[in-house]
Amino acid sequence: MFSTAARALASRSLPRAPSILPPSRSMLTVSRLSPSVAELTLDKAPANTLSLEMALAFSAAVSEIEADPSVTALLLRSSSTKIFSAGLDISEMSGPEPARLADFWRAIQGTYLSLYSSRLATVACIEGHAPAGGCLLSLMADYRIMTGGGPRIGLNETALGIAAPYWLKDMFVETVGRRNAELALLKGTLFTGEEALAVGLVDEVLPLEEVYPRAKEEVLKLARIPAKGRAETKRLLRGAAVDELLAGREADVAWFTEFVLEEGTQKGIKAYLDSLKKK
């Protein structure tokens, strides 16, 4: 039985990310794989981190792609084969100015609201590392294809002394199951492609050179499924989760900002950032 919230959601379009700053397009590129399939490439060197500007640019790009009725599917990838996305830009959370921190979190929520609720069929082509916010970006897609061997994916927030928000945790639980999620979230596990496949975090694992060709093949296949029924089914599956965040968006901002601004959290974040820079 579908929830009332999900049914209500199905009959209207979703609000999009707030336009706090004009989105910069230099961090992303949008191209066409076919008349009905768009490709969105993360292109912010060196690690495709989600800063406030990058998060806004991402949601704006998804919204723009969706606004074109001829597009039915989207392939998400990175311009780097080493890093899909290293997640949230940790410097946004280290010694932050509180108002920017709140805007940063609204923009991160916006990435989730834009892609997880998208009417488009979506495939994530994960050739490189996808920790934390990088894993978030790929979890929002309908299908995930990853490189085997070296790159890692997962929610390692606990390693930084922070916690994944409930809506990211819920999406993770829905994907890998309760017990796998508890084990992974509490330890901050980062999985290889093969390990991720075993718990259901990704759908296919391939050698690097096969990942992008296979992702293209899959997104072109998904684009041929009748768009209306597929979009409706997706909204019925995900609508309640999206509605919950829409209803409690500012409470989630308050949770995030209070947690991040705490002295102990700040110490952990700074130490983690310093360790990254010293590498």
Ligand SMILES: CCCC/C=C\CC(=O)SCCNC(=O)CCNC(=O)[C@H](O)C(C)(C)COP(=O)(O)OP(=O)(O)OC[C@H]1O[C@@H](n2cnc3c(N)ncnc32)[C@H](O)[C@@H]1OP(=O)(O)O
């Ligand atoms: C309440 C909170 C809610 C939480 C929700 C999500 C949380 C997050 O997303 S927090 C971010 C978590 N991300 C990580 O822990 C990944 C950190 N990065 C890495 O482990 C490595 O960079 C990675 C394995 C991805 C790639 O390794 P390398 O190929 O060796 O690259 P470098 O480590 O040399 O990185 C290049 C360059 O980028 C900087 N960098 C990397 N990640 C981040 C980041 N997340 N934020 C800010 N900056 C990052 C890194 O310091 C290097 O900078 P330079 O030394 O100046 O070149």
